[in-house]
Amino acid sequence: xxxxxxxxxxxxIQEGENLTVYCNSSSVFSSLxxxxxxxxxxxxxxxxxxxxxxxxxxxxxxxxxxxxxxxSSLHITAAQPGDTGLYLCAGGxxxxxxxxxxxxxxxxxxxxxx
Amino acid sequence: NAxxxxxxxxxxxxxxxxxxxxxxxxxxxxxxxxxxxxxxxGLRLIHYSVGEGTTAKGEVPDxxxxxxxxxxxxxxxxxxxxxxxxxxxxxxxxxxxxxxxVNNEQFFGPGTRLTVx
Numbered sequence: 747x748x749x750x751x752x753x754x755x756x757x758x759i760q761e762g763e764n765l766t767v768y769c770n771s772s773s774v775f776s777s778l779x780x781x782x783x784x785x786x787x788x789x790x791x792x793x794x795x796x797x798x799x800x801x802x803x804x805x806x807x808x809x810x811x812x813x814x815x816x817x818s819s820l821h822i823t824a825a826q827p828g829d830t831g832l833y834l835c836a837g838g839x840x841x842x843x844x845x846x847x848x849x850x851x852x853x854x855x856x857x858x859x860x
Numbered sequence: 861n862a863x864x865x866x867x868x869x870x871x872x873x874x875x876x877x878x879x880x881x882x883x884x885x886x887x888x889x890x891x892x893x894x895x896x897x898x899x900x901x902g903l904r905l906i907h908y909s910v911g912e913g914t915t916a917k918g919e920v921p922d923x924x925x926x927x928x929x930x931x932x933x934x935x936x937x938x939x940x941x942x943x944x945x946x947x948x949x950x951x952x953x954x955x956x957x958x959x960x961x962v963n964n965e966q967f968f969g970p971g972t973r974l975t976v977x
Contacts, residue, residue: 755900777964779964779965781968786970786971787970787971788864788950788952788968788969788970788971789903789950789968790968791965791966791967794965834902834903836903836966838964847893847905847908847918847964848964848966850902850903850904851902852900852901852902853902
């Protein structure tokens with residue numbers, strides 16, 4: 747069974763601080779996605795990484811896929827209140843019967859205070 | 861394009877009642893999914909479909925049934941609701957998974973908040 751451990755579960759910081767969220771597994775994934783979910787809404791995709799060691803940047807957000815494709819991190823620089831939300835990582839199965847299924851982490855609830 | 865829509869947005873049921881949640885997508889996606897989201901549990905896959913007329917069980921299928929009679933619609937049914945089914949239900953859709961470098965981006969609906977008393 748493929749599992750994704752996400753940490754920390756909760757994070758409360760002041761505006762302007764930096765933070766990193768981690769997503770770890772003992773299994774290899776074909777791809778790793780990060781979603782952001784706001785209260786009362788569904789998750790929205792932020793980024794997909796597919797190559798081991800890949801780094802992608804989205805404004806103040808930096809995403810990295812581990813070399814072995816078992817882990818990923820999300821780093822936010824100079825966090826703003828608008829970054830508040832639930833961040834979810836999700837891994838694509840590598841087995842042939844994946845049929846598009848993703849394994850989701852339990853999420854990191856981020857609160858950025860002004 | 862509306863993307864993925866879900867109806868209803870909220871529902872309260874009594875134990876033993878039945879209901880159907882409707883999901884519709886206008887992106888011509890092959891794959892559709894039903895998840896439930898509970899505090900501390902993340903998103904758990906209930907059932908999914910890889911095309912019209914086909915469905916398959918996910919991680920937590922017990923107590924739920926699904927149907928995909930039309931490509932754009934995916935229905936989730938609760939035949940006899942139980943308090944343990946109190947949750948927020950999300951529908952998602954995606955293009956067919958590709959072999960090799962798989963990109964399974966899923967597009968989510970806004971959710972249905974269900975309370976079973």
